[in-house]
Amino acid sequence: MNTSQANQPRSSNWLFWAVIILIAIAFLIIKESGHNKNIVKTGQGSGSESSTDSAEPTTAISEAPKLISDSKEATGALSIPFSKIYQTAPVNDILFDPRGRVWIAHESGITSIQDELIRHYSIDEGSFPFSHAECLAYDGKVLWAGTFSGLCRQNESGRFVRSELSDSLPSQVIWSLQSDGTTIWAGTQKGAAFMKPDSVFETINEENTNGGLRNNWCHKIIRFSSWFVAAHDRGLSIWNINFPASNPELWKNVDHARSVISRPITDMAFDGRNLWLGTARGVLMLSTPIDRFFNEFVPNLVSFSRIHGLPANRVNAIIAHRQAIWIGTDEGLARIKDERIQLITPSSGDFSHRVRKLAASGDILWIGTDKGVQFINTAMVD
Numbered sequence: 001m002n003t004s005q006a007n008q009p010r011s012s013n014w015l016f017w018a019v020i021i022l023i024a025i026a027f028l029i030i031k032e033s034g035h036n037k038n039i040v041k042t043g044q045g046s047g048s049e050s051s052t053d054s055a056e057p058t059t060a061i062s063e064a065p066k067l068i069s070d071s072k073e074a075t076g077a078l079s080i081p082f083s084k085i086y087q088t089a090p091v092n093d094i095l096f097d098p099r100g101r102v103w104i105a106h107e108s109g110i111t112s113i114q115d116e117l118i119r120h121y122s123i124d125e126g127s128f129p130f131s132h133a134e135c136l137a138y139d140g141k142v143l144w145a146g147t148f149s150g151l152c153r154q155n156e157s158g159r160f161v162r163s164e165l166s167d168s169l170p171s172q173v174i175w176s177l178q179s180d181g182t183t184i185w186a187g188t189q190k191g192a193a194f195m196k197p198d199s200v201f202e203t204i205n206e207e208n209t210n211g212g213l214r215n216n217w218c219h220k221i222i223r224f225s226s227w228f229v230a231a232h233d234r235g236l237s238i239w240n241i242n243f244p245a246s247n248p249e250l251w252k253n254v255d256h257a258r259s260v261i262s263r264p265i266t267d268m269a270f271d272g273r274n275l276w277l278g279t280a281r282g283v284l285m286l287s288t289p290i291d292r293f294f295n296e297f298v299p300n301l302v303s304f305s306r307i308h309g310l311p312a313n314r315v316n317a318i319i320a321h322r323q324a325i326w327i328g329t330d331e332g333l334a335r336i337k338d339e340r341i342q343l344i345t346p347s348s349g350d351f352s353h354r355v356r357k358l359a360a361s362g363d364i365l366w367i368g369t370d371k372g373v374q375f376i377n378t379a380m381v382d
Helices: 003-044 164-168
Strands: 061-063 078-080 091-096 102-106 109-114 117-121 135-138 143-147 150-154 160-162 174-179 184-188 191-195 202-204 220-224 227-232 235-240 251-255 267-270 275-279 282-286 301-304 315-321 324-329 332-337 340-346 355-361 364-369 372-377
Touching: 091 135, 091 355, 091 364, 091 372, 102 135, 102 143, 102 364, 143 174, 150 164, 164 191, 174 220, 184 220, 191 227, 220 267, 275 315, 282 315, 324 355, 324 364
Parallel strands: 061 301, 078 340, 135 174, 267 315, 315 355
Antiparallel strands: 091 102, 102 109, 109 117, 135 143, 143 150, 150 160, 174 184, 184 191, 191 202, 220 227, 227 235, 235 251, 267 275, 275 282, 282 301, 315 324, 324 332, 332 340, 355 364, 364 372
């Protein structure tokens, strides 16, 4: 065997390992390059976002500072008396008028309760023009009802009739109504609207706000202080009503894609300082207080969910009442006070756990469920 033949296996081994090392280095370079691209893509958000959106900071969601077990001992669950159930179709909204009458909008029309006197308004009885009622508002003189077929008002004879003002709304599919004492506000399928006394509705949409309102499907609305908030399919749009709605720079937006807000937002509440949201994944609190909305708006959210003590993640109703946030879920009632969640359960009697709407008057909290309404005295909770 000559020298060249003896060195051939050794040279082949060297070449083999050199190729293996080069392949490994190339693989690591490709992997690192892909990782960097993913980081850039995540920071920029979805490719479908506009250039205006990409200039906005990503909304941070942090867990509630106190992790509370959902066991009764840890949450301090409280059993108190619940009233009997006043049976109706599944409840969509609850409102009180100055005479102390409770009005309930539900899937079969409207029901009123006052001093155990119950009256139903329905299409079958000819006292309500449509098959269901979605939302209610009272402007100090007239009771209004929103439906998926238009706007109704109660006339002098007590019957509900379709209002001719309904034609000035951007859509006849009305999801939400609210009165601030002088103005009626509406959230519809094709934008929001407001109506001043002795006037017609003026529309607020993506077009006439120049993108200030990010989406026209306004599922929930709320009015507090000088702010109007619409919850829609892209998150939240917040407008200071002291300035023209046509200036998009005066709107504040929380984009669902950047904040991972579960859609739809099911309800909203304002506690005098912070805005609270009900979602299918729990409760969110916008950490920016109202006095910083205009100049220091940082759209960060604090999350409360079942791991913190809520009876369920699916939140259908939320209100601020007696220095606390009251929450109606698919599995019962709870409240948040001082960052602590407390379950509220009936000490006796019937109770439907699927809470759909909450409303408060004085110490009395009315609970709308899929079987009707009942109430509790919140003074018994503290």
